[in-house]
Amino acid sequence: MDNIDTAILDCLKKNGRVTASEISKKVKLSIPAVAERIRKLEQNSIIQKYTIKLDRRQTGQKLLAFIFVNIDKTEHINAFRSQITVLPGVLECHHLAGAYDYLLKVSVSDTDALESFLTNKLKKSPASAVLIPLLLWQR
Template identity: 60%
Template structure:
């Protein structure tokens, strides 16, 4: 991977629908060369997927929270992982070092929906021993890529 590949990826991170023609003008490369480089980045799994960023507030999801979770026994880890991956409100799940076992990024409409998620979904997952919830007041920076 070289600086041209990095420039191509920067353009696609800015707008994943950007055409090869538009990218070629930015990086001073022919359209076929840009297309070939993108294909190689995809084949190498450097580019894993193309996606969109949705305005959460306009979709009715206004409450972003981070939930630390502790699992009671290592035998329950796989059950927890399967359950949390299947949960729609969970945007991200990270296995972390430190006081807690997992960190969840959860998006819901409001505090009532968050309470329901914690009380009826999270606390009912096999192995969940305890949790600690932090509510985000605002997001200053949030990127999905490097």
């Protein structure tokens, strides 16, 4: 990785659909050279995937919540992560060191949907013991 690779990555982070032609103008390399560098970044797993960023409000997911979770038994920790990350609305799942075992980032339509998620999904998980939701009103 050099400064040119970093500049290419910066362009792609801002817009994953930016063309090699547009990048070449910014980094002052030929289009084939930029394309080859991108290919190598992908091949070396520096670029692992291309994705999109959604406007949650436009998709009906107006409420963003962070949920601290404690697991009742340590043998449930890995099972919890694999079960929880496949649930609709779970955007991120972070294993923590400290007072809580996990921090979840979830997106739901409203407080009723959050209550349903907490009651019907998380509290029914055999692993979860303590749930502390925090709501994010504006972003």
